[in-house]
Amino acid sequence: MKSIPVSILLASVILGISFIIGCFFLSNQESVNEPTQVAQEEAAKDKALMTIQETAEYLSMTEEQVMSIIHAEQRSFAASGSFNGAMFPFIKVQEEFFISRNELLLWAQDASVYHRRYVNGQLQ
Structure with a gap:
């Protein structure tokens, strides 16, 4: 049986180790560049204002339901001149609505x- 020269064996081991280390660095680099869902959720929790889409997800509603609540409360206030309790906490910038996360919990x-x-866009 013919023996494998030590230099070839050593070169194979070094090549294998280099391959493993390279894969390790590449996998870590991808995870650093791509924020995880947990990191994105944590960043969203720190935002003071949410979009209609974020609010709908937060409340487990559709965007249409959130907008329906806003419009129903606005119509009720316009009709009576007053509103009993807290109104839905939004601000409108140009044509986009933003909702206060802290005030939303109080609402x-x-x-x-x-x-x-x-019900059907009306406050009853």
């Missing part, structure tokens, strides 16, 4: 206390 509590009902 949800208030809406629950008053057992508000929103």
